Amino acid sequence: MTKEHILIIEDDADIREGIRILLESENYTVSEAENGRNGLETLSSDTDLVILDVMMPGMSGIQVCKEIRRFSNVPVLFLTAKVQEDDKLTGLMAGGDDYLTKPFSYGELLGRVKALIRRYRIYLGKNTTDAIENQDYIETGRIKINQKYNELFLDEKETDLSDIEYRMLLLMMENPGKIFSAQNLYESVWNEPYFYSCNSTVMVHIRKLRVKIETDPQNPKYITTVWGKGYKFDARCD
Known part of the structure; x- marks a missing residue:
């Protein structure tokens, strides 16, 4: 190896x-x-x-x-x-x-x-034997993720994401409408124990994701904030 x-x-x-x-x-x-x-x-x-x-x-x-x-x-x-x-x-x-x-x-x-x-x-698809056999793509509105190759497309144009951003977006798109608290996201994406100070880390990556996928990051339609609870992905967007 x-x-x-x-x-x-x-x-x-x-x-x-x-x-x-x-x-x-x-x-x-x-x-x-x-x-x-x-x-x-x-x-x-x-x-x-x-x-x-x-x-x-x-x-x-x-x-x-x-x-x-x-x-x-x-x-x-x-x-x-x-x-x-x-x-x-x-x-x-x-x-x-x-x-x-x-x-x-x-x-x-x-x-x-x-x-x-x-x-x-x-x-990067290295050191893993997990094969995605059923569905290579998840698609909502202008957003499409190729799970096999870890690629994001906006309006059919490939867009770069960091590994953290990709994992966070994939998790939320796989569970549309589910509310994820900062703790849920951190423990699922980072695979590490959550501490209160991790809230800011999650917030920053949510902000960066919105800049990349939202038409208007200040008024997001895909990744929305549920005040007092967390964040969710809205699959009903056009």
């Missing part, structure tokens, strides 16, 4: 080395970059995860993530010394998939790494 490839973009050499040693001990292939520019040059099509420091001289991690999202849906795990909620939301809105606050334990880092890579490889 091909080893998963992880890219570490971190200006602190000691932190980079510690993470590299940990990941190589778990049989991952690891590449390193000491700044954002070098990181973008090192990123390749076989990269399965980017571990990205937020605070770096020159090009910040937020800027690097935005550049990555121009051409790749590879998962991005932010490392940040900041703990304010607004900083976390900024990272998620830039296209990040998860974040760890320094200092962190290696056990916590490894858990996040494995979860992100597992979801990404399932999203």
Whole structure:
């Protein structure tokens, strides 16, 4: 089996080395970059995860993530010394998939790494034997999902989604009209225990999904909010 490839973009050499040693001990292939520019040059099509420091001289991690999202849906795990909620939301809105606050334990880092890579490889159709035999497409109005190839089409035009966005939309389209609380969505899509602070993570990804699939994201017709309860997908839209 091909080893998963992880890219570490971190200006602190000691932190980079510690993470590299940990990941190589778990049989991952690891590449390193000491700044954002070098990181973008090192990123390749076989990269399965980017571990990205937020605070770096020159090009910040937020800027690097935005550049990555121009051409790749590879998962991005932010490392940040900041703990304010607004900083976390900024990272998620830039296209990040998860974040760890320094200092962190290696056990916590490894858990996040494995979860992100597992979801990404399932999203790419790798390392899974689950065959979709009955129906390759789910279609509602202008939205069509090809479940076999994990593709989204809007008005017959292919549109990019991250693995989290894809899994969230697929879950809701498979259960039209069902109200999903933030906890339901987080535990189903992220496959991790829910904490109250996860509400903002779910909210950001709902917002990003609406920007991609709604004609008017401020007045959504497909993914609607049920105040005090959560979100639902309305399959009755034209």
